[in-house]
Amino acid sequence: MSLLFVTCSFRLHSHQCNRWKHVSILHGKRLLCNPTTTNKTLSPFFPLKTNILQRNSRNLHMTTAISSRKKSLKDLSTADLKGKRVLVRCDLNVPLDGKTITDDTRIRASLPTIQYLINHGAKVILSSHLGRPKGGFEDRYSLAPVAERLGQLLGKSVRMAPDCIGDQVNNMVHAMNDGDIILLENVRFYKEETDNDPDFSRKLSMNMDLYVNDAFGSAHRAHASTQGVTEFIRPSVAGFLLEKELEYLQTAIQNPQRPFAAIVGGSKVSSKIGVLDSLIEKCNVIIIGGGMIFTFLKARGVSVGSSLVEEDKLDLAKEIEQMAARKGVKLVFPTDLVIADKFDNNANTKVVPFDQIPEGWMGLDIGPESIKMIESELASCKTILWNGPMGVFEMEKFAKGTFSVAQILAKLTEQGTITIIGGGDSVAAVEKANLADKMSHISTGGGASLELIEGRVLPGVAALDDA
Numbered sequence: 001m002s003l004l005f006v007t008c009s010f011r012l013h014s015h016q017c018n019r020w021k022h023v024s025i026l027h028g029k030r031l032l033c034n035p036t037t038t039n040k041t042l043s044p045f046f047p048l049k050t051n052i053l054q055r056n057s058r059n060l061h062m063t064t065a066i067s068s069r070k071k072s073l074k075d076l077s078t079a080d081l082k083g084k085r086v087l088v089r090c091d092l093n094v095p096l097d098g099k100t101i102t103d104d105t106r107i108r109a110s111l112p113t114i115q116y117l118i119n120h121g122a123k124v125i126l127s128s129h130l131g132r133p134k135g136g137f138e139d140r141y142s143l144a145p146v147a148e149r150l151g152q153l154l155g156k157s158v159r160m161a162p163d164c165i166g167d168q169v170n171n172m173v174h175a176m177n178d179g180d181i182i183l184l185e186n187v188r189f190y191k192e193e194t195d196n197d198p199d200f201s202r203k204l205s206m207n208m209d210l211y212v213n214d215a216f217g218s219a220h221r222a223h224a225s226t227q228g229v230t231e232f233i234r235p236s237v238a239g240f241l242l243e244k245e246l247e248y249l250q251t252a253i254q255n256p257q258r259p260f261a262a263i264v265g266g267s268k269v270s271s272k273i274g275v276l277d278s279l280i281e282k283c284n285v286i287i288i289g290g291g292m293i294f295t296f297l298k299a300r301g302v303s304v305g306s307s308l309v310e311e312d313k314l315d316l317a318k319e320i321e322q323m324a325a326r327k328g329v330k331l332v333f334p335t336d337l338v339i340a341d342k343f344d345n346n347a348n349t350k351v352v353p354f355d356q357i358p359e360g361w362m363g364l365d366i367g368p369e370s371i372k373m374i375e376s377e378l379a380s381c382k383t384i385l386w387n388g389p390m391g392v393f394e395m396e397k398f399a400k401g402t403f404s405v406a407q408i409l410a411k412l413t414e415q416g417t418i419t420i421i422g423g424g425d426s427v428a429a430v431e432k433a434n435l436a437d438k439m440s441h442i443s444t445g446g447g448a449s450l451e452l453i454e455g456r457v458l459p460g461v462a463a464l465d466d467a
């Protein structure tokens with residue numbers, strides 16, 4: 001097995017560690033883990049041998065020595081990059097308010113790989129999805145605002161392609177000079193992307209010399225631009241962000257300091273409820289918030305008015321409750337809720353106990369009593385994973401639960417708890433609360449981080465070249 005020594009930061013350089021000790025320094029806190037137990041719980045993709053993690057304010061600085069079976073950008077000679085056309089899959093799926101990017105965390109997180117490639121004279125062709133368009137062009141899902149923001153952050157023009165495949169794109173790619181950057185239009189304007197259609201993958205790969213997957217947030221999707229293209233482009237390697245995320249999440253979560261709590265909220269019930277059974281295997285406490293609450297409540301026979309519910313997951317919700325009880329895992333639900341008579345910041349609102357939602361009203365945030373309860377549940381925890389906001393935090397009236405949880409976590413981080421935030425909207429909420437610097441790790445992946453925690457194979461990682 002080959003050893004790969006990597007220093008990941010906004011600067012990158014080689015570093016060698018000579019001791020077989022698993023040391024993590026997270027937000028200034030030092031953790032010593034037993035190397036034997038650590039080694040047992042590792043993922044097949046990035047088994048760690050020695051790991052030093054540091055987080056300094058907003059800048060993650062991570063020094064790692066990993067034995068890896070997957071190739072990374074750092075494995076390639078820099079001379080091999082000059083003049084090469086490199087297809088880089090990023091996760092630039094950022095929250096937008098019209099054409100305004102409300103949180104650019106994912107864009108900034110993609111910069112180290114892009115900067116490295118252009119510094120070494122590569123021609124960089126970026127691809128990403130944005131949102132979940134139905135298939136076919138939809139202006140509101142265009143990546144054009146992202147190209148503009150990227151250009152500002154890089155101090156360099158990023159040309160927006162009108163499409164992601166086709167003659168126009170091919171012509172643009174052929175006209176590129178070394179160090180140029182093009183952003184392809186949203187790959188999900190073709191339903192062939194999510195179908196992982198081989199012909200679409202072939203078209204995306206046309207004229208490319210190298211594929212770099214840096215889209216950690218989409219690594220759990222077996223789509224054409226995350227997996228299919230690797231059939232057509234060699235080498236296919238991991239970018240710096242993908243590599244860094246895998247290591248952070250594995251180090252702190254596969255072998256957590258206990259008690260370990262997960263807070264699971266948000267609205268994508270169907271993609272999150274399934275991973276709860278795996279969190280039950282790892283956590284001591286699981287706190288349910290956001291739109292997740294109501295599928296569980298309805299499964300218990302509680303009336304939830306017109307709150308968000310996924311009817312086909314009711315049985316699963318019941319099973320999860322039973323499983324948690326069997327395993328002795330505390331499943332915590334809010335005791336009170338902020339409800340509204342419509343999905344609107346100008347709605348009439350009131351705070352009610354969880355089981356008193358009138359017909360026609362919907363739960364859009366957790367209530368004050370629940371916030372206090374969550375604070376006391378988390379007080380003794382040593383590791384906390386948070387995925388998905390507690391309410392519709394985008395609207396001021398329903399933001400208190402989410403921001404309060406962010407403040408609780410920031411305070412606990414200061415006291416030595418490891419706090420890991422995953423998920424586009426949870427990260428956006430923490431950024432909006434100006435608390436990103438206060439957390440141990442901010443992940444750019446929501447579903448991907450949960451699947452990684454679950455121990456599942458991430459198709460976007462599995463498809464890359466072995467080292």
Ligand SMILES: Nc1ncnc2c1ncn2[C@@H]1O[C@H](COP(=O)(O)OP(=O)(O)OP(=O)(O)O)[C@@H](O)[C@H]1O
Pocket residue numbers: 265266267268269289290291292308363364365387388389390391392393394422423424425426427445446447448
């Ligand atoms: N009670 C609720 N009813 C409806 N929507 C809610 C509720 N609580 C939260 N939400 C919405 O959930 C959305 C975020 O959910 P989501 O599951 O996408 O979380 P996330 O942190 O982005 O994780 P991921 O990256 O996995 O998508 C927010 O837009 C928020 O408004």
Ligand SMILES: O=C(O)[C@H](O)COP(=O)(O)O
Pocket residue numbers: 091093131132217218221424445446447448
């Ligand atoms: O926001 C995310 O979690 C990723 O960008 C993946 O998006 P998806 O859930 O629409 O595939």
